Amino acid sequence: MEKLRFLEVVIDEKTYLCEESILEKVVSLEIKDLYDAPFGPDWLRYLYPYEGVIIPVIKEHREILVQKMYNILIIRKFLNFAGIIVDRVKGFTIFAKEIIEGAIPAPVFFAKKGFSNNDKEYFLLDIDAFFEGKE
Amino acid sequence: MYLTFNESNISFCIAIEDVKKVVDISSIIQSQEGYFYDSLPVKAINLVETFNIRLVNKGVKRKAILLHEIGDVIPAFFVENVAGFLKKESILMLRKQDYLDFYGFWGIKEFFIKDNVLFFCIDSAKILAKIGIFDGKIKVS
Numbered sequence: 001m002e003k004l005r006f007l008e009v010v011i012d013e014k015t016y017l018c019e020e021s022i023l024e025k026v027v028s029l030e031i032k033d034l035y036d037a038p039f040g041p042d043w044l045r046y047l048y049p050y051e052g053v054i055i056p057v058i059k060e061h062r063e064i065l066v067q068k069m070y071n072i073l074i075i076r077k078f079l080n081f082a083g084i085i086v087d088r089v090k091g092f093t094i095f096a097k098e099i100i101e102g103a104i105p106a107p108v109f110f111a112k113k114g115f116s117n118n119d120k121e122y123f124l125l126d127i128d129a130f131f132e133g134k135e
Numbered sequence: 136m137y138l139t140f141n142e143s144n145i146s147f148c149i150a151i152e153d154v155k156k157v158v159d160i161s162s163i164i165q166s167q168e169g170y171f172y173d174s175l176p177v178k179a180i181n182l183v184e185t186f187n188i189r190l191v192n193k194g195v196k197r198k199a200i201l202l203h204e205i206g207d208v209i210p211a212f213f214v215e216n217v218a219g220f221l222k223k224e225s226i227l228m229l230r231k232q233d234y235l236d237f238y239g240f241w242g243i244k245e246f247f248i249k250d251n252v253l254f255f256c257i258d259s260a261k262i263l264a265k266i267g268i269f270d271g272k273i274k275v276s
Binding site: 035038039040041042044047049052053054055056079080081130131132133 | 143144145186187188189190229230231232234235236237238239240246248253255
């Protein structure tokens with residue numbers, strides 16, 4: 001049985017799975033390391049210089065409890081990068097490919113599909129639409 | 136060389152080749168027919184509206200950055216203040232990812248950081264096209 005490895009993160013009490021192939025790294029940054037994004041959609045809160053490019057940092061959910069550091073998931077698809085502020089990084093997890101293939105459409109921010117496993121809901125982080133400008 | 140300026144608490148810059156002149160706002164004549172400089176009509180570009188800037192700090196416009204004429208019209212940015220000049224060699228440009236155009240960054244060419252301030256470098260050709268100034272003509276809206 002083919003298995004797939006994901007990074008499990010929590011955003012706004014929802015558990016998201018980030019495919020290993022699009023995961024660049026997870027960084028922990030202070031707010032002073034980020035620059036305000038003065039325009040763009042409301043969820044595009046910050047800009048962050050990384051590897052010679054300015055990457056947008058997305059924070060879709062409401063204010064996290066007062067936090068000094070932000071965990072930012074940096075994802076990469078070819079030459080495109082983006083950062084997503086996450087509440088918690090839970091570590092790597094492995095799922096059987098057939099479970100992932102059985103995911104059903106879920107209208108959740110940055111996830112097209114989701115599935116349930118052992119009474120827990122998971123959403124598959126999907127960033128393609130973001131890079132194509134389809135929110 | 137880049138000209139740096141502030142508008143609504145945001146630091147912008149523009150390549151000096153794109154700029155015809157920087158003048159005090161008092162040099163721009165306002166009449167019922169619009170703005171004029173040196174008897175030529177001026178089309179003012181509002182950066183707050185153009186970029187849909189979120190937190191608008193309504194500062195007093197002190198300077199007009201005049202771009203090169205297109206036809207006989209001078210495109211211009213009316214800005215709060217002009218900060219100064221920066222040599223290309225003194226900054227490290229940060230690339231803009233193309234997909235950011237979808238999210239309101241189409242008029243920005245690239246970025247740089249100087250003294251912990253992020254500067255947004257304006258792509259004047261794209262801004263002129265967006266507001267309807269292109270091909271040597273001004274689109275009548």
